[in-house]
Amino acid sequence: MATTRQFHLAAHPRGRGIEEGDFRLVEVARPVPSPGEALFAIRWLGFDPAQKGWMENFADYAAPMEIGDVMRGSAIGEVIESHNPVLPVGSLHEGMMGWSEHWVSDGSGLTPVDPDLPPTAMLSILGITGLTAWHGLFVHGRPIAGDTIVVSGAAGATGSVVGQLAKVAGCRTIGIAGGPDKCRWLTEEAGYDVAIDYKAGEIKKQLRAAAPQGANVVYDNVGGATLDAMLGVIADGARVVICGGISRYETGGRPAGPSNYFNLVLRRATMSGFIVVDHADRFADMRRRLRDLALADRIRWQVDEQVGFEQAPATLRRLFDGSNRGKQVLRL
């Protein structure tokens, strides 16, 4: 009997970081495609901080995960057997295939991989990462040429795209990231005008020096003290975009409210959040625009590729200790 390996959820990591024991590696019978279906060999897994929330059943936009479920996650699979003409053998598709070596589907909810870009672009710049950057910046941040924008988590997969899109829109960009290497990458490779190392301390002082006229747009991926510091430098009419809050994903607790929140009143500013999958009806359009910028070499992205299916739990943890350099993927 042909078999395949899967990671099943073994515990809900609430109020703590992800541990190896939160997953169980199991060997099961390889699924067999029925008429109209295809069998996929999964080639890459994509990793998102949101997976922690899915494991905890924290997110109300995603179905609850039960103990014993295949770990949920995005992936790129190659068709290796097909009973469906729109899924030819050898074709690559992206979708929520989960942490499994093989998967069966009739093609519902899958997106064909773009043949003109590296396959992993479908998990990064053309995937939820790029779409999140686009939607959050243009729908909520509403940048205007000449604006100053501050982005936290700036060297990450989403934050690095936000900075480059803001540059395309004619903004001055300030990125906040952890450590000198990431900060060097921000200004030398990702096109940020200024990089701030939050691990070097005095983030408020660094921000005031970098944005003496204030920030017109704030794009926050981190929350907590970083958000508070950014709220301290908003300009009149600023748009504060809450994309994520990774600084609290491991503690599970609710951070103290930002002490600078009243600046929203004094500066006549707005603060709004979003869940990108609510806007799937616009994905094809956003993806086309991101693709054009990528093909014109006007936007770059980093992919951090780890190797080996059994490394999936350790690879997910890289997002929470800052080891990842750009979009975290795993090649099987």
Ligand SMILES: NC(=O)c1ccc[n+]([C@@H]2O[C@H](COP(=O)([O-])OP(=O)(O)OC[C@H]3O[C@@H](n4cnc5c(N)ncnc54)[C@H](OP(=O)(O)O)[C@@H]3O)[C@@H](O)[C@H]2O)c1
């Ligand atoms: N709203 C939506 O629909 C939506 C959709 C997708 C993603 N998101 C959010 O977007 C954010 C970025 O996701 P991503 O996939 O692009 O991941 P990412 O930024 O590539 O990776 C996570 C990064 O977060 C930083 N980080 C981790 N723990 C931290 C802490 N305690 N304090 C400060 N920074 C910390 C690390 O960078 P440093 O080394 O610089 O600390 C790490 O590299 C996340 O908050 C995610 O939840 C939201």
